[in-house]
Amino acid sequence: MINIPRGTQDILPKETKRWRFIEARLDALMELYNYQEIRTPIFESTELFARGVGDSTDVVQKEMYTFKDKGDRSITLRPEGTAAVVRSYIENKMQGLPNQPIKLYYNGPMFRYERKQKGRYRQFTQFGVEAIGAENPGIDAEVLAMAMHIYQSFGLKHLKLVINSIGDIDTRQEYNDALVKHFEPVIDDFCSDCQARLHTNPMRILDCKIDKDKEAVKTAPRITEFLNESSKQYYAEVKQHLDDLEVPYVEDPNLVRGLDYYTHTAFELMIDNPNYDGAITTLCGGGRYNGLLELLDGPSQTGIGFALSIERLLLALDEENIALDVDYDFDLFIATMGDEADRFAVKILNDLRKNGVKADKDYLQRKVKGQMKQADRLNANYTIVIGEQELQENKINIKNMQSGDSETIVLDKLVDYFTK
């Protein structure tokens, strides 16, 4: 037997209904906020992520599915959506479009070779948004509030929005230098990942899961001490907007995010339930990326966005025992007795479906009792039993499965019964 690859999952019919419910809700929310859907390829040039996400990040160093295609090009299955959306923005010269800023959203599979864990997969489905072309604290606040709105719209309550500012590109550089100086004398006590990160990506030492309780992490310089006046001002305005919107948040100066392109606003939305027993609590993450477009040879526009995985959204829903209002309803199940009735049912089903009625019959020659069980399993709202007599009289008893009531109607008019 060949098994499913590690870290992936089959989403079976009962579950796909929940997925579609969630995705329809997300589409509807995006209309409210005036974000439009973009679909980019599942694979891109490796260089896009190496440059965009950053050579020193875990994603690029360890987690990408990269291969050579038959034309000897290095190709990578996308590990995230932002770099691809920005590539598309640049390639399609979206800065020249009339409606600015450009607000886009996407939803699709992403691939990271990570250790499998509850809430962590090697193929996962990311829904994300990117607003490109406005550097304005108002849009930062809108994006953060929207992330919160998405989760709340499903009835989730145990949520925590954690925010930070990582300043502009100069601030980051100064801060990184200070961190190198701070950690260098003690780095031998740190894990091998942190040792490797010291000179490539020292900010990541701050959110290392292994070394998080080390004294040097606790006493490390804080990014907030390095923010220049304009960064401080920008951050203060984002927070002011969040206060105006009554979106609660907590600040965490150690929130640095795992991808290199962030500047200024960075945030994560987490599960905040004391009874939650999973290791993974981050539901969604994002932030502002002011240098990314230029880094990818684009115009000097800036952007902000976030992404969440549907897998983790479902995990949060299960955690809070929230059932989605998924429509499992079915209109009609036709039970038959005898060959003639069976043939007639095939024909009438065709008419029913063409008129938008969800209908089905038995194909396994079950007894009527077995056919009724099938109707139950399908959650059919109505059933009929067609036999010789019904065909002769052109009359049928239609039973409402919820109320138990039945009425007699003309068999020829079955379609009308549902459509009128």
Ligand code: HAM
């Ligand atoms: P990220 O923090 O790497 O950011 O991922 C965002 C979200 O994707 C996570 O919070 C989580 O919900 C989900 N996710 C990531 N990896 C996995 C996994 N292995 N299994 C399940 N879910 C996962 C980004 O990807 C940025 N592109 C977000 C962004 C958009 N920033 C600005 N715009």
